[in-house]
Amino acid sequence: MSLLVPLEICYIIADYAIHFELFDWIPQEKISWYNLSRNPSQQTIRILETNPDKINLKWLSGNPAEWAMHLLEANPDKIDWSWLSKNSAKWAICMLEANSDKIDWYALSENPAAIHLLEANLDKINWYRLSMNSAAVHLLEANPDKVSWCHLSLNPTKWAIDFLEARPKYIIWRWLSQNSAQQAIHLLEINPYKIDWSFMSRNPMAIRLLEANLDKINWHNLSENTAALHLLKANTDKINWDWLCANPIIFEVNQNEIIELAHQLHEY
Numbered sequence: 001m002s003l004l005v006p007l008e009i010c011y012i013i014a015d016y017a018i019h020f021e022l023f024d025w026i027p028q029e030k031i032s033w034y035n036l037s038r039n040p041s042q043q044t045i046r047i048l049e050t051n052p053d054k055i056n057l058k059w060l061s062g063n064p065a066e067w068a069m070h071l072l073e074a075n076p077d078k079i080d081w082s083w084l085s086k087n088s089a090k091w092a093i094c095m096l097e098a099n100s101d102k103i104d105w106y107a108l109s110e111n112p113a114a115i116h117l118l119e120a121n122l123d124k125i126n127w128y129r130l131s132m133n134s135a136a137v138h139l140l141e142a143n144p145d146k147v148s149w150c151h152l153s154l155n156p157t158k159w160a161i162d163f164l165e166a167r168p169k170y171i172i173w174r175w176l177s178q179n180s181a182q183q184a185i186h187l188l189e190i191n192p193y194k195i196d197w198s199f200m201s202r203n204p205m206a207i208r209l210l211e212a213n214l215d216k217i218n219w220h221n222l223s224e225n226t227a228a229l230h231l232l233k234a235n236t237d238k239i240n241w242d243w244l245c246a247n248p249i250i251f252e253v254n255q256n257e258i259i260e261l262a263h264q265l266h267e268y
Helices: 007-017 042-049 066-073 081-086 090-098 112-119 137-142 158-166 180-191 203-209 229-235 253-266
Strands: none
Touching: 042 066, 042 081, 066 090, 081 090, 090 112, 158 180, 180 203, 203 229
16 A cells, blocks of 8 residues: 655655756856855755866865765865864764864854854854854853954844944944844845945845845845845846855756656655
């Protein structure tokens, strides 16, 4: 007797199984292999596996994708520990815990997944970097004299934005323009003359503001923006192809293939 799998589950399985491909408007000759190693998309590994000589292990050390872990484990002597110290993936934290002597504490101080390591090593914290750490509010509250206002403007927590709203003279508007918190976006909307459009061009939560101010966009930075696919596709002559290759939006999937496979699984 066969067990009928719910169709919605079949869609999830099919979505995972179907191979993504590069959008056809992305020229193959524009692929930056150096930056592709930063791309966390599952499809990236399928490309890199067939081009192992083009893998950049430095960038790969900062890639949170689980497939990156396997490549690094096979090449432990090529791990970039500074980039790994910024990596918030669970597997990366495990590697750091097992190699605490190789931790870059400057880089680790901004890693929200490493807060337990930072709490246990307060003397090694870099407070400038910690000020942007969304998991470090309790440490920042307890040490207000060590807060870096510049980096606090990058912190997406409600505590950080509330703190800055009450003390606007401390806001670094350039950094706030890159802050993805909705509360930060609201501050920018009511202070449009203080927006740094170059930094905002990286901000996926600011896409509505960018759409309304196309002449102010920094297209190099927009090429990294995960919410900007429609703008980039319509302006391919302005794309920074190197940076785009690190952006997971460069892959598409054939929805018809997903539907077909899902129904095949459902009817199996």
